[in-house]
Every structure is written in structure tokens, then in C-alpha cells.
Amino acid sequence: MPTIPEKPVLLTGASGALGRQLARALATEGWTLRLTDIAPFPDPLPARASFTKADLNDGVAILRLAEGCGAILHFGGVSVERPFEEVLGPNIRGLYHIYEAARRERARVVFASSNHSIGFHERSETIGADCQFLPDSYYGLSKAYGELMGRLYWFKHGVESVFVRIGSCFPEPVDARMLATWLSYADLSRLMQRCVLTEKVGLSVIWGASNNARMTWWRDDARDALGWKPQDSADPFAGQLAGKVSDSPVAERYQGGGFAAMEYSRPSDSHG
């Protein structure tokens, strides 16, 4: 089984929290990486990596960057809730540029989607990867849009995609919700390797969470087909974090947590 992709891999959002982790981990595996971000890359450049500063709004720059690449790990863009006009450029137009580049290069896209694309499912539900999109924010809506764009490019042009609905990818879980949603950096990096190295992925969805006992919300994704088995777990943090809940009934009701509660104004008599 190969461990190094035949062609270079483009990583967007390389200067962000997850991009920096992936740049280091994948370079250590011997991968040739093309890194890009609108912000400077803050670390020493890993072996075999190049960095080019570019705005996802710049379609020509993205086409150039993707030239000769076999896969695009798309981690760049607005990564929290922001006003619609701020999300629009990086996350909507930028995504179109990524998919156009992938079409031209016949490259695969691995898209850093989010649990916030389905954040208005209730915590009492268990949902499969084919569940309804219920975005909890403009940010989450941009992730649902990205997954739909991937479907368009697969059916129309045969561009493969893995949509990774990342839960909470941080060094450690920091509250009770993350006892369910936490994804370790190491599990993320192993997942990216499977996303790129698996021979065929077609359209695949992965719930991006580690092996957490409290993860009862999400099931039925493509992990077996990709050969990804998360090895880390939030469980050892349960003792110290179980009581660390928010004071918002809306945040506690929905899977998206605080994003669902942000600027929430639904009258209680409109609940079915």
C-alpha cells in the first residue's frame, strides 16, 4: 500500500491551526506539499514544501497553485461564524475556485466541512452521513454549500470528494460538548492520509470525531471504506469536563452548541 501520494498535494489554510498541524505531520510522512494561505506561514517550512501567499478569492492564483497536484486539502477560509458578507468571498467563491482547479487537474478534493452544516439536529438524535443539512450559522451554511458543490462536480465532472464534518479539532477537549465532538490532531492527520491514499473515494462523508464514548450523535460514514479508525479519545477528560456545560438551553439542545444559540431569535411558539 503506498504511503506517499504520486503527485504533490495542495493544502489551503496552511497557516491556520489545523493547516500547520497537517503541514508538519504530512511532510514528516514524506509528502510533497504545496502550502497556501492569505496569512504568512508562521513555522519553518517543512522539507519538500513550498508556500505561496494567495487569497481564495483569486481564481487565477488557485488554478496556478493546483497545477500538477493530485489532491487538494481544502482547509482555508472563514472558520467561525461571521456576517454573511465576510463568509461569502472565502467560503463560497473560494470553494468554486477550488473545485474549478480540481476539475482542471482531475484532482481529488478533501473538504474541511463542519458539524455546523448539520448543527440544528438535536443532541438526542443519531444521524447518518446522508442526513438533512441543518446549518446553524452562515458559516455552517457555507460548509453545506461546499458539500453540495462537491456533489455537482462529481456527477458532472467526476471530481472525487471527501467531506470531513469536523467536530472540534483542538489539542484537548475543553468542555462537555467536546467529550462527544473532539477530534485529536493525530486522528485528523491519519484521516487525511486515508483520504488521499485510498484508491477510489467517489463522494464520501466522514464524521470527524475521535473514538469518544459520548459520540452517540453520528453514525454510518465512509470510515471503513477509507480504512480510518480513530485511535484517540476524549473519554479520559470526562471526569473533569462532564459538568462544563453552557447556560444556554438552545446550545445544550442542538448538536451545533453555541453556534446554534448565536443570535437565536426563534419564538418559542413556532416550535413544532
Ligand SMILES: NC(=O)c1ccc[n+]([C@@H]2O[C@H](COP(=O)([O-])OP(=O)(O)OC[C@H]3O[C@@H](n4cnc5c(N)ncnc54)[C@H](O)[C@@H]3O)[C@@H](O)[C@H]2O)c1
Ligand atoms: N478546528 C475545528 O475544530 C474545526 C471544526 C470544523 C471545521 N473546521 C474547518 O477546518 C478548517 C481549518 O480550521 P482551523 O481551526 O485551522 O481554522 P483557522 O481559522 O485557524 O484557519 C483557517 C485559515 O484560512 C485562512 N483564510 C481565511 N480567509 C482566507 C482567504 N480569503 N484566502 C486564503 N486563506 C484564507 C486563514 O488565514 C487561516 O489561516 C476550516 O475550514 C474550518 O472551518 C475546523
